[in-house]
Amino acid sequence: MKIILIGGGKTIYFLAKQFIAEGQSVTIINRDPEESQALSHELDATILLGDGSDPEILEQAGTGSADVLLSMTSRDHVNLVACQVANEKFDVARTIALVNNPENEEIFRKLGVSLIFSATRIITSLLEQETDFMAITNLMAVAQGKVNVSEVRLPENALVSGKSLQELKLPAGFLLATIIRNGEVLVPSGSTILQAHDQLILIGQAENYRDVLRILTGE
Amino acid sequence: MYIVIVGCGRYGSLLADRLSCLGHSVVIIDRQKNAFKALSAEFSGFTITGDASELSVLHMAKIDAADCLLSMCNEDTLNLMVTQTAKFIFGVPKVIARVYKPSYESIFRKFGIEIISPIQLALEAFLQDLDLDRGPENEAQ
Numbered sequence: 180m181k182i183i184l185i186g187g188g189k190t191i192y193f194l195a196k197q198f199i200a201e202g203q204s205v206t207i208i209n210r211d212p213e214e215s216q217a218l219s220h221e222l223d224a225t226i227l228l229g230d231g232s233d234p235e236i237l238e239q240a241g242t243g244s245a246d247v248l249l250s251m252t253s254r255d256h257v258n259l260v261a262c263q264v265a266n267e268k269f270d271v272a273r274t275i276a277l278v279n280n281p282e283n284e285e286i287f288r289k290l291g292v293s294l295i296f297s298a299t300r301i302i303t304s305l306l307e308q309e310t311d312f313m314a315i316t317n318l319m320a321v322a323q324g325k326v327n328v329s330e331v332r333l334p335e336n337a338l339v340s341g342k343s344l345q346e347l348k349l350p351a352g353f354l355l356a357t358i359i360r361n362g363e364v365l366v367p368s369g370s371t372i373l374q375a376h377d378q379l380i381l382i383g384q385a386e387n388y389r390d391v392l393r394i395l396t397g398e
Numbered sequence: 399m400y401i402v403i404v405g406c407g408r409y410g411s412l413l414a415d416r417l418s419c420l421g422h423s424v425v426i427i428d429r430q431k432n433a434f435k436a437l438s439a440e441f442s443g444f445t446i447t448g449d450a451s452e453l454s455v456l457h458m459a460k461i462d463a464a465d466c467l468l469s470m471c472n473e474d475t476l477n478l479m480v481t482q483t484a485k486f487i488f489g490v491p492k493v494i495a496r497v498y499k500p501s502y503e504s505i506f507r508k509f510g511i512e513i514i515s516p517i518q519l520a521l522e523a524f525l526q527d528l529d530l531d532r533g534p535e536n537e538a539q
Contacts, residue, residue, distance in 0.1 A: 232475045235501045256451045256479035260505070263478075267508055282453045286483050 180204070183240055185231030185261050186251035186277075187214050194249070195222050206240045232261040234268060242269040251277040259283075262292040318380070327388065328356075331379045331395055339395055340377075345369040350390050353383035402427070402464045402490075404450040404480050405471035409496060409516065411436035413468060418443045425459045450480045456488070466492040474502040481511045 181204045184191050195205045195218075205224040208231035209215045219226040229236035231250060242248065248265040250258040255278060262274035278284050278297040287295045318328045333340060339347060344367055349355060358365040359378040365371065373379075381391065399422045403414050406428035414426045415438045424443030427450045428434065434445045448455035450469070461467070467484040469477040477495040484490040497503050497515035506513045 233499070233501060234505055254475070256473070256475040260475040260478045263509065264505055268505065280452055283451070286453070286479070286487060289487060290482055 180247065181241070181245045182206070183208065183237075183242060183245045183248045183265070183271075184251070185209075185249070185258075186253075187211055187218075191251060192218065192221070195224050199223055206245075208236055208240055230257070232257045232264060234264055237261070237264055237269060242271060245269070245271050247271070247273045247275065249275040253279055255279050255283050255287075259287055259290065259292065262287075263290060266291060266293070325384060327381075327383065327385050329381050329388070331381060331392070333373065333375055333377045333379070333395070335375050337373070337375050337395075339373050340375045341372060343370050343372050347373075347394055349394060350387050353381065353387050353391055356380045356382050399423070399465040400460075400463060401425070401466045401468065402456075402459050402461060402484075404428075404467070404469040404477075405496075406430075406433040406436060406445070407470065407472060408436070410468075410470035413470065414443060415441050425464075427455060427459055451476055451483075453483075456480075456483065461488045461490065464488075464490050466490065467494075469493075469495045471496070472498050474498045474505075478502070478506065478509065478511070481506075482509060485511065 182198050183206045184195055185208045187209045191207060195207055198205050199222060205222070206227065207218055207224055208227045208229060209218060210228065210230055212228055215226050215228040218224070225240070227236060227240050231237070231252065242265055245265070248262060248271050250261040252258055258276040258278070262276045265271040266274050273293050275294045275296070276287055276292045278287055278295050279299070281297045281299045284295055284297055318330055320327055344355065355367050357380040358367050358371065359380070360374060383391065401417055401422050401424050403410050403424060403426040406414065406426050410426060410428070414424050418424045418441045425446060426434070426437070426443060427446045427448060429447070429449050431447045437445070446455060446458055448458065450456060461484060467481065467490045469480045471477050474497065477498070481493050481495045485493040494512045494514060495506055497506060497513045500515065500517055503513060503515060
């Protein structure tokens with residue numbers, strides 16, 4: 180497979196290294212003379228000095244016979260145009276662009292880039308997952324850790340909000356002791372409806388926790 | 399007409415001045431605040447400091463209400479992105495890009511963007527002025 184990479188920095192270097200190790204043919208287009216020089220010493224790849232969105236440079240890079248083009252510069256308009264030129268002028272089937280500004284995702288998609296990824300979006304979603312996870316606090320362990328008392332705080336977009344406890348079917352051996360809602364303590368029954376931001380105080384055996392959390396996160 | 403101009407360099411600033419003096423409402427966008435110093439005192443439009451490849455900046459310029467967008471930057475990729483966004487996402491009726499490097503001309507055409515290439519225009523003008531645009535036979539006469 181022939182892969183064209185546009186950009187610089189460590190990500191391009193390690194991506195190229197990985198692809199070369201897999202036996203792919205790699206061409207890198209980089210616009211910094213010093214970095215290009217260094218890359219050509221370090222990698223068994225074709226290195227071209229120039230602007231990766233320039234049709235002439237893409238021609239020199241043999242884009243016509245490439246299977247994939249990946250543009251990862253810090254400038255969105257360069258990534259967009261590089262992918263468009265590769266696709267429209269050189270018939271590259273798969274074009275992948277880094278989108279620096281998450282607002283631009285829609286534009287890239289509408290203007291025909293086959294795959295886009297946004298570092299901002301990826302890191303934000305990692306953090307969101309992390310905070311979802313952080314919303315579970317172990318309050319105390321009883322009987323040498325066989326039983327745990329924990330607090331789960333339902334996030335804003337909790338899938339279980341609006342559902343009654345009966346519908347959730349929490350596993351046996353598990354008790355939802357209390358719900359703290361807007362600072363008030365509720366003693367739940369089967370018909371109690373969960374809401375976003377509820378703090379649930381759970382008591383149960385450690386081995387059942389995973390199942391309960393799966394139900395509460397709606398997975 | 400409500401006209402949005404991207405890039406307040408030599409071309410952009412002159413164009414903005416002229417259109418503003420003709421009575422059109424003009425908004426001009428540039429990344430550098432200093433660039434607007436090139437505008438004359440007669441310019442009565444609005445200036446926006448920002449990157450026109452950001453949607454929020456185009457929204458600030460009320461792109462969805464524009465009759466015309468002229469992208470005059472000295473970066474072809476930026477002109478390509480801004481004009482395609484204006485034409486295909488916001489449906490601006492008249493969109494023209496300045497071509498900086500002649501190698502991008504065919505790309506603009508391929509993507510259906512109307513262009514003006516100062517280099518090509520100057521080239522034609524030189525050739526015409528020298529009366530050399532018809533080849534050596536003409537010279538011999």
